[in-house]
Amino acid sequence: MSRFIEGIHRTQFTLFPERIEDYITEDNPVKVIDAFVDALDLAELGFSSVHPRATGRPAYHPALMLKLYVYGYLNKIQSSRRLERESNRNLELMWLLNRLAPDFKTIADFRKDNGIGIKSCCRQFVMLCKQLNLFSDSLIAIDGSRFSAVNNRDRNFTQAKVKRRIEAIDKSIDRYLSQLESLDRQDRMIPQTKTRHIHKQLAALKQQMAEVKAIEEALELTPDKQISLTDPDARAMSTNARSSGNVGYNVQTAVDTQHHLIVAHDVSMAMGDRRMLTKMSVKAQEATGIDELEVIADRGYFAMEEIKSTVDVGITPYVPKTVTSSNRKMGLYDRRDFIYVEVDDEYKCPAGERLPRQTKTTQGNMLMYRYWSKNCGSCSLKPNCTIGKERRVTRWEHGKVIEIHERRMEENPTMMQLRKQTVEHPFGTIKSWMGMTHFKTKRLKNVATEMSLHVLAYNITRMINIMGVKPLIRAIEA
Ligand code: SF4
Numbered sequence: 001m002s003r004f005i006e007g008i009h010r011t012q013f014t015l016f017p018e019r020i021e022d023y024i025t026e027d028n029p030v031k032v033i034d035a036f037v038d039a040l041d042l043a044e045l046g047f048s049s050v051h052p053r054a055t056g057r058p059a060y061h062p063a064l065m066l067k068l069y070v071y072g073y074l075n076k077i078q079s080s081r082r083l084e085r086e087s088n089r090n091l092e093l094m095w096l097l098n099r100l101a102p103d104f105k106t107i108a109d110f111r112k113d114n115g116i117g118i119k120s121c122c123r124q125f126v127m128l129c130k131q132l133n134l135f136s137d138s139l140i141a142i143d144g145s146r147f148s149a150v151n152n153r154d155r156n157f158t159q160a161k162v163k164r165r166i167e168a169i170d171k172s173i174d175r176y177l178s179q180l181e182s183l184d185r186q187d188r189m190i191p192q193t194k195t196r197h198i199h200k201q202l203a204a205l206k207q208q209m210a211e212v213k214a215i216e217e218a219l220e221l222t223p224d225k226q227i228s229l230t231d232p233d234a235r236a237m238s239t240n241a242r243s244s245g246n247v248g249y250n251v252q253t254a255v256d257t258q259h260h261l262i263v264a265h266d267v268s269m270a271m272g273d274r275r276m277l278t279k280m281s282v283k284a285q286e287a288t289g290i291d292e293l294e295v296i297a298d299r300g301y302f303a304m305e306e307i308k309s310t311v312d313v314g315i316t317p318y319v320p321k322t323v324t325s326s327n328r329k330m331g332l333y334d335r336r337d338f339i340y341v342e343v344d345d346e347y348k349c350p351a352g353e354r355l356p357r358q359t360k361t362t363q364g365n366m367l368m369y370r371y372w373s374k375n376c377g378s379c380s381l382k383p384n385c386t387i388g389k390e391r392r393v394t395r396w397e398h399g400k401v402i403e404i405h406e407r408r409m410e411e412n413p414t415m416m417q418l419r420k421q422t423v424e425h426p427f428g429t430i431k432s433w434m435g436m437t438h439f440k441t442k443r444l445k446n447v448a449t450e451m452s453l454h455v456l457a458y459n460i461t462r463m464i465n466i467m468g469v470k471p472l473i474r475a476i477e478a
Helices: 030-038 062-074 080-089 091-096 104-113 115-131 159-185 192-221 277-288 304-312 399-411 415-434 444-467 469-477
Strands: 140-148 156-158 226-228 247-256 262-268 294-296 316-318 339-341 346-348 354-363 366-372 392-396
Touching: 030 062, 030 091, 030 115, 030 444, 030 469, 062 080, 062 091, 062 104, 062 115, 062 444, 080 091, 080 104, 104 115, 104 444, 115 262, 115 277, 115 444, 140 277, 140 415, 156 159, 156 192, 159 192, 192 226, 247 277, 247 415, 247 444, 262 277, 262 444, 277 294, 277 304, 294 415, 304 316, 304 399, 316 399, 316 415, 392 399, 415 444, 444 469
Parallel strands: 140 294, 294 316
Antiparallel strands: 140 247, 156 226, 247 262, 339 346, 346 354, 354 366, 366 392
């Protein structure tokens, strides 16, 4: 007799329960998906073909396709081919889909054709969380991450990259030409295969050069001087001219600090986060319904105009200021050593001198005032202050907004720690579900749909963890 745990042999007759229902326990998350999708008004949310056509082959109901996708994204199965395979062998999916198994093309087309509906469905789940009062005490943390696109780095071109490629091809052509010259100078017989190989390489390089030159011309006509060949909307997400970094999309999320739910998200082709603060804050405010919303973001979001426009819509931002001046590194006083005296519209410098407003200038759309004193030349602190003729201080016309913001940051030093604890969780989870790979679809519109499915799956998982399956289903059905 074996000393191992024995199973039941596959040829053994058994009396299995006759209903698939009997295999799916009451606390199975698949029941949340079923209840949530059944509670949606799919026509109102923008799903196509909710009403069957009078003629032709009957289609799958959009609710069934949506359940399949939500299940897939909840279980790290995002590819349409894998979803087709799982529908045929996965007991939970057989239960969820009433044993239907759409083919991969139908599955893929549903995601492609129902972007609006899927995004609305994601918003609908956030509305449910709001109705359950989950955001009432929340602060919102905003963060962005770069997600890879289908586009390989080698198939993305910027002007700097094309220039480097042309230089590299030129160098290779020169090397082969000099090899040919040196072979010509030799007296001995050169094997024909060798010269044939060099000519072949030269022809290939010339062909490559023609292709790169064509891309160089096309780049001139693009607004952002960038071309991606596989997914035209994917962008190199690095500001470094020497490398294209990650080629993909900029994904923004607004996450509530209390339950770590994603209340709003956005996918864009923007390379940086500096223009995202107001946009994401407003989205978060609309989603949570909190009038006096407070948002936290890292220093990558700091832009004076963005701070002002966020404050203007009634939202309080917490964003550390980016220190761009090199004065402190050079051992000189920096901007913080100069105190603005509002009643006189002057600055007070470390020597106690007053710096009156002297001129105004513009930086982009921003009106800036410049202040300096005429006494700097005779000041004993000048070596610690400036290497120029006098120290000049620049102030934005709405500088007061920034000063209040800076004070708020000083009074709330724990905000950045709270941000870090909040936003890293959702991105880490979603990227791990994606398998640290790229989006499955191409083009911004489709990638945004995919991200909505990820966010919906993430939020459903969080809610199951917070409430449990049965109470969540009761809340959905209420
Ligand atoms: S150099 Fe000018 S601005 Fe600087 S401390 Fe002296 S007086 Fe003030």
